[in-house]
Amino acid sequence: MTSVFAQEPHRALVNGVPWFDDQGQIVNAHGACVVEEEGKYYLFGEFKTDSTNHFIGFSCYSSSDLVHWKFERLALPKQEEGLLGPGRIGERAKVMRCPQSGEYIMLMHCDDLQYKDPYIGYAVSKTINGEYSFQGPLLYQGKPIKKWDMGTFQDHDGQGYLLVHHGDIYRLSADYKEAEEKVASQISGVGESPAMFKKEGVYYLLSSSLTSWERNDNHYHTASSIAGPWKKQGLFCPAGSLTYNSQCSFVFPIVQQQDTVLMYMGDRWSYPKQGQAATQVWLPLETISERLQIPSYLPSWDPLANESRVISQRSNSIPARKPFVSNRRGEKIEFLFKGGRFYIKGTSDRHGGYGRIVIADKKDRVLHQVMVDFYSKVSDDGIRFVSPSLPKGKYKVTVEVSGEQGLWYKKDGTRFGSDDYYVRVDEIGYVD
The missing domain is CATH 2.115.10.20 (Glycosyl hydrolase domain; family 43)
Known part of the structure; x- marks a missing residue:
């Protein structure tokens, strides 16, 4: 496309x-x-x-x-x-x-x-x-x-x-x-x-x-x-x-x-x-x-x-809101965006699953979507996503719980990966 x-x-x-x-x-x-x-x-x-x-x-x-x-x-x-x-x-x-x-x-x-x-x-x-x-x-x-x-x-x-x-x-x-x-x-x-x-x-x-x-x-x-x-x-x-x-x-x-x-x-x-x-x-x-x-x-x-390089500051966030935390498939958070670049901060840990990020224009046409992994064996608070640059205009961004998780097994049957489907978003903001 x-x-x-x-x-x-x-x-x-x-x-x-x-x-x-x-x-x-x-x-x-x-x-x-x-x-x-x-x-x-x-x-x-x-x-x-x-x-x-x-x-x-x-x-x-x-x-x-x-x-x-x-x-x-x-x-x-x-x-x-x-x-x-x-x-x-x-x-x-x-x-x-x-x-x-x-x-x-x-x-x-x-x-x-x-x-x-x-x-x-x-x-x-x-x-x-x-x-x-x-x-x-x-x-x-x-x-x-x-x-x-x-x-x-x-x-x-x-x-x-x-x-x-x-x-x-x-x-x-x-x-x-x-x-x-x-x-x-x-x-x-x-x-x-x-x-x-x-x-x-x-x-x-x-x-x-x-x-x-x-x-x-x-x-x-x-x-x-x-x-x-x-x-x-x-x-x-x-x-x-x-x-x-x-x-x-x-x-x-x-x-x-x-x-x-x-x-x-x-x-x-x-x-x-x-x-x-x-x-x-x-x-x-x-x-x-x-x-x-x-x-x-x-x-x-x-x-x-x-x-x-510092690319994000809390003073530049899109407007402040409570953290989004959910492991329920289909549950989501939405926000409006006016162009440029945005970042999403969140927490990854052993309970994390895949979050689906969707960027759509004002006519709800999907411009881009990507799966972001909120799993890590060692908990990490940080930037989970940075968008490409978008021209000036109105956009809707959705972060949705996909209900999928990273999970795999070694040849001997040892299980690795997440034990749940959580997606946690703590902050959204404009890239400086």
């Missing part, structure tokens, strides 16, 4: 809420990475839906400021057959530019729907935002690497590496199209979703514990060489914060004139509604010697300036 939404010129990355692209559609890129090319940033990730975990494609977006995103294309769509064909899963797309060939190499996890047929696959493209050509499995010693959760790392000298769950690290060939050497094996204490960066001669390896789609306290290791020895250091976020309700995916170095800002990129998964309700958490990392930390959670910030 043609969007009436526009993007604001100011830079404020808001964590844990749906982001919208230049057409007013949700930025759909999960398990993501960012690549910088000639002053522009490219975001690659899983294009999810709310109805199936089947592979749809890996998306590509571009941005000049890491906040406002333009949809480029499905960089790698579903294949007609094979490892990324019908009835398959594709996850954790990571892209690197190969210094030797100039090609862009995408590595990913391929699997069946039961996660019992894992492969590391790869695809290539001549241009960063072109359509990537799937090449099949990545080989090591002539055999496919049959692993699942993965990441990549490109060292300062251009050497590429494949990172695999539970601490396997492979050095890639000069053309990045096969694994030449396993430089580290089963590093003790390394879990899922590995991510790596290097600063001042120290390698940092981040990973999460194994709790399915649930969040947990992620941890990190350090070493002076990728081959090790690796030392487990502990957590890089406050204990019990569950890594600010996220799972690590990538660390992107934002190179500035004076310094390099290390940006943690994490996923706030929301099973089963991953397409609409899963969100991103991007935060600046700090290192002191071998110590790594994200000292505090920034609800909104400017990544290029590395400064916190």
